[in-house]
Amino acid sequence: MKKILVTGANGQLGRCIQDAAADFPDFEFVFVSKEKLDISNQDLLTEFFTRHHFSHCINTAAYTNVEKAESEPEKAFAINAVAVENLAETCKQHNIVLFHISTDYVFDGKKGSPYIEEDKPRPLNVYGESKLKGEEYIQQICDKYFIFRTSWLYSQYGHNFYKSIVRMAREGKRMTITTEQTGTPTNANDLARALLQVIAQDSEEYGVYHYSNAGETTWYGFAEAILQQSEKLKGASLEKINHYTTFAARPAYSVLDCGKACNRLYLKTIHWRESLKLVLKRTVDNL
Ligand SMILES: NC(=O)c1ccc[n+]([C@@H]2O[C@H](COP(=O)([O-])OP(=O)(O)OC[C@H]3O[C@@H](n4cnc5c(N)ncnc54)[C@H](OP(=O)(O)O)[C@@H]3O)[C@@H](O)[C@H]2O)c1
Secondary structure, three states: OEEEEEEOOOOHHHHHHHHHHHHOOOEEEEEEOOOOOOOOOHHHHHHHHHHOOOOEEEEOOOOOOHHHHOOOHHHHHHHHHHHHHHHHHHHHHOOOEEEEEEEHHHOOOOOOOOEOOOOOOOOOOHHHHHHHHHHHHHHHHOOOEEEEEEOOEEOOOOOOHHHHHHHHHHOOOOEEEEOOOEEOOEEHHHHHHHHHHHHHHOOOOOEEEEOOOEOOEEHHHHHHHHHHHOOOOOOOOEEEEOOOOOOOOOOOEOOEOOHHHHHHHOOOOOEHHHHHHHHHHHHHHOO
16 A cells, blocks of 8 residues: 655645545545644654655645745755755655655756756756755655656645736736746646656656646736636736846746656646646636
C-alpha cells in the first residue's frame, strides 16, 4: 500500500490533490497543513516521519508570495530552501520518494522559446532564487525524487490570478492587465492528477520535469479568455497595458517544454484554454 504524505495541504495545490485523491482509492493519504506540520521545524519533521511510514511525500508547502519575497528573503529561503533541504534529508533517510514542486521563475525569460529541463536557470527574483536553491538541495541529497517545475498555477482554491479576475469582473471593476509576460496558465487540478498518476505508475524515472498546461499567452490574454469563456463574466471592462510596475522582476517569456514529462512519464497536457473551461464550469457558470 502506498502511503503518501502531502505537506502544505491547505494551499491551492494541496487542496486540488485532496480532490484528486478520490480517484486513487488504493492510496492512503495523510494531508497536513502548516499548522500540523511546519516543514521548517526539523524536530517536528523527524518525529512525524518516525511515527508514520510513508512511501511518498508530495511537498506542496512553499513560500509563494513573489512580491513580498523581495523584502523578506530570509523567510523565503527558510521555507523554499532550508526546509526543503531538511525534508530531502528526512526522505532520503526513510527511503521515501520525494515529489517537489518548483517554478518557471527559475528562468530569466530571455530564451524566447519553451524552456527544457537542461536549460540553465537564472532567476530574476528572490522567490525564483529560493526555489532554485531548494531544487539544488534535493538533487544533491536524494536519489529518489521528482521535481516538477510548473507555471502560473490557478484553480478554484486559494489566491490566484484567475480568482482575482473573476472577483473584479463580478464587482464591475475596470481591469488593466499587462501583456508584458508570456507563459502558460496551469490548472492546479491537472498538476495534482499528474503527480498522482506518476505515483500510480511506480515510475523510477527520477529527475527534473516541466509540467504545465499546453499553449501560451500573456496575463492579458489569460484575463481576456476568462471573461470571454464565461457567459456570466462577458462584458466586464478589460484594458490592455504593456507595463505593470512590480517589486519583483519577472521573466518575459517562461513557457515550459513538457516533452520530457509526456515521453518518460506518459503524462498528457491539456491546452490551457480547454482546462480553463473546466474550472469556469465548476466555479462560475454553474453558480
Ligand atoms: N502559484 C503559482 O503560480 C505557482 C507557479 C509555479 C510554481 N508554484 C509552486 O507550486 C507549489 C504549490 O503552490 P500553491 O499555489 O499551492 O501555493 P500556496 O497556495 O501558497 O500553498 C502553499 C502552502 O504552503 C503552506 N506553507 C507555507 N510555509 C509552510 C511551512 N513552513 N510548513 C508547511 N506549510 C507551509 C502555506 O501556508 P500559509 O498560506 O498559511 O503560509 C500554504 O498553505 C509551490 O511549491 C509553488 O512554489 C506555484
